[in-house]
Amino acid sequence: MWRQLFNQIWNQRRANVWLWTELCIVTVLLWYGIDLVYNYEGAAWQPKGYDTSCVFDLTVATKPLEVINDADNRRAGEDFTYLYNLIKDYPGVEAVCAYHGSIPYTDDAMFEGYAPHSDSTHVVHSYIRYVTSSYFDVFRLKPLAGQPDEAHWSPAEYPMPVWMSADLADSLFHLPNVADAVGKTCFNPYFLKSARPQTNYRVAAVLPRHKLSDYERYEPFIYLPAQKALFWQNVAxxxxxxxxxGFAERFRRDMQPVFDRGIFYLNTIRSYDDMKAAYDVQQGTVNYLNTVYAVAAFFLFNVFLCVFATFWYRTRKRRCEVALRMAMGSNRQSVMAYFLLEGLLLLLMTAVPALVIAFNIQLADLTVHTLMDATGGRFAGCFGLALLLMALIIMVGIWYPARQAMKIQPAEALHDE
Incomplete structure (x- = not known):
């Protein structure tokens, strides 16, 4: 059967050359469209390094200066500690923390540079987040190496304990295994001339790769201990x-009067899911992705019509061949298998030149890889998916007209021919 398939394809090579050309071009274009979508969806599916599900962000603001008296000012620290502890006791709350620095799903970012003691000229810039010890429970941080030590999580420790992402550990120490960075020390060269220089940090744990939002690349990231929960920090x-x-609505309804204490009032409470949705709209990500997906869907629909119609027409023209094969004793299953295998074999024959063209397009750096690296695995996965979609379209384009042709009596089909 395979020999017969190759002989027939070769005998019809003049007619097939146009089909090969069409399949080759369409496969390359389909791969490019899939690769474009993967650049964004692949980044969105990557973990951020911390878990924001079921987490709410709360901010406390201060009243206008005109209504604040000296007694309220003096009692501000005590009042905020009281309110912070009340949050822990609210029904449904599992854990609470305070932090500042780089805030997820916002444009609020803080950077500093760090260098290993072995090479003070090698400075790596990193996102910073100052956090209280409970932060690791709230955001479910799971270190790759090292263990949490809340008892020593304090800026008063020397060397000061820090948690850093794998990207920062790798960039700083260049170790074969990032887990070996635990216990290593680094310093901040920009603090050397400050009034209170902090020149020694000890890596207490190495975390998975980090990023601030879904549609971003991984960046170096470091966590430093905060002195304590303060009112100008974000509360998670x-x-x-x-x-x-309905947690945000219940919390605001129940706690709004309570937070009206001294100089404070409850400003905002919102889930990180809502923050992500708002940030994507603000950055134009939603509109851009909707445009990309609309173009990709329109292109895929046109590919479907083009390939589907080609194989539909090609199969209908061969009704006589279907009838002749059935008259010669072939059953419906064998005839259908023959036509399907022929279509798939034509696709495989065009896959080689399409693969060469697509590979050269990637080598020429013409693909979109703003969020995901152009790796061999990405290329293989996207090209394989393009071939799979083409195979499905071809099978549908052959199966239905061939099935209709098999319902016609062989004598009638031969007479029409």
């Missing part, structure tokens, strides 16, 4: 999964 609240629905 992890809520039990069964309490997430």
């Amino acid at each position: 609240i992890r809520v039990a999964p069964d309490q997430v629905a």
Whole structure:
């Protein structure tokens, strides 16, 4: 059967050359469209390095200066500690922390440079986040190496303990295994001339790769201990999964009067899911992705019509051949298998030149890889998916007209021919 297939394809090579050309071009274009979508969706599926599900962001603001008296000012620290502890006791709250620096899903970012003691000229810039010890429970941080030590998580420790992402550990120390960075020390060269220089940090744990939002690349990231929870910091609240629905509304309704204490009032409380949605709209990500997906869907629809119609027409023209094969004793399953295998074999024969063209396009750096690296695995996966979609379209384009042709009596089909 395979020999017969190759002989027939070769005998019809003049007619097939146009089909080969069409399949080659369409396969390359389909691969490019899939690769474009993967650049964004692949980045969105990557973990951020911390878990924001079931977490709410709370900010506390201060009243206008005109309504604040000296007594309220003196009592501000005590009042905020009281309010912070009240949050922990609210129904549905599992853990609470305070942090500042680089805030997820916002444009608020803080950078500093760090260098290993072995090479003070090798400075790596990194995102910073100052956090209280409970931060690691709220955001479910799971270190690759090292263990949390809340008892020593304090800026008063020397060397000061820090947690850093794998990217920062690799860039700083260039070790074969990032886990070996635990216990290593580094310093901040920009602090050397400050009034209170902090020149020694000890890596307490190495974390997975980090990024600030879904549609971004991984960046070096470092966590430093915050002195304590302060009112100008962001407060993060992890809520039990069964309490997430309507939590922000309930909390505001119940706690708004309570937070009206001294110089403070409850400003905002919102989930990180809502922050992500708002940030994507603000950055124009949603509109851009909608445009990309609309173009990709339109292109895929045109590919479907083009390839589907070609094989539909090609199969219908061969009704006589179907009838003749059935008259010669072939059953419906064998005839259908023959036509399907022929279509798939034509696709495989065009896959080689299409693969060469697509590979050269990637080598020429003509693909979109703003968020995901142009790796061999990405190329193989996207090209394989393009071939799979083409195979499915070809099978549908052959199966239906061939099935209709098999319903016609062989004598009638031969008479029409």
